[in-house]
Amino acid sequence: MHTFFLILHSWMRWVVILLGLWVWISAFGPFIGHKPYLPVHRRSGLLFMISCDLQLLIGIILYVVGGWLAGWKDMSQAMAQPAVRFFTVEHETMMIIAWILVHVGWSRVKKTQSDRQKLSRSLVFFGIALLLILLATPWPFREVARPWFRT
Numbered sequence: 001m002h003t004f005f006l007i008l009h010s011w012m013r014w015v016v017i018l019l020g021l022w023v024w025i026s027a028f029g030p031f032i033g034h035k036p037y038l039p040v041h042r043r044s045g046l047l048f049m050i051s052c053d054l055q056l057l058i059g060i061i062l063y064v065v066g067g068w069l070a071g072w073k074d075m076s077q078a079m080a081q082p083a084v085r086f087f088t089v090e091h092e093t094m095m096i097i098a099w100i101l102v103h104v105g106w107s108r109v110k111k112t113q114s115d116r117q118k119l120s121r122s123l124v125f126f127g128i129a130l131l132l133i134l135l136a137t138p139w140p141f142r143e144v145a146r147p148w149f150r151t
């Protein structure tokens with residue numbers, strides 16, 4: 001069961017990142033060019049948020065079945081090992097902050113009637129969330145490294 005969710009979580013990262021890039025790229029041109037907020041912007045934002053929700057859910061399952069909760073019993077021991085510290089605290093904390101930003105951003109985009117503000121709020125909230133997601137991902141070139149594509 002752990003392997004199944006690990007592979008799913010690993011591949012789902014690409015869905016989250018590509019949707020995040022789509023949101024940003026599709027909103028940037030219209031924002032600069034003072035163009036309207038279109039259904040494509042709403043759709044990309046919604047899909048990005050749903051993908052983050054799913055990734056959070058899979059992440060929580062992995063956290064429990066992967067035994068990462070054990071790190072909380074002996075925090076000093078967990079903090080001393082980079083990989084354990086990363087998956088016990090750092091990865092989750094940053095990803096949950098990103099997830100909150102996506103949700104706050106989505107509701108702020110919905111609340112305003114101005115097209116310009118809808119675009120700027122999408123760029124700021126979803127952009128910062130995407131940046132956090134990229135920073136908290138265990139890329140193969142990082143100290144805590146995981147493969148680009150898990151099989």
Ligand code: HEM
Pocket residue numbers: 006009010012013016052055056058059060062063066068087091092095096133137138146147150
């Ligand atoms: C958009 C959000 C997230 C992205 C892009 C992401 C991405 C990743 C990636 C790429 C890995 C490495 C997978 C591999 O070993 O091949 C990973 C591992 C992991 N993630 Fe996430 N993650 C996200 C959110 C979360 C959240 C919110 C949690 C927990 C609440 C979480 C818990 C974990 C755990 C526990 C592992 C290690 C699994 C293990 O080796 O046992 N992730 N994540």
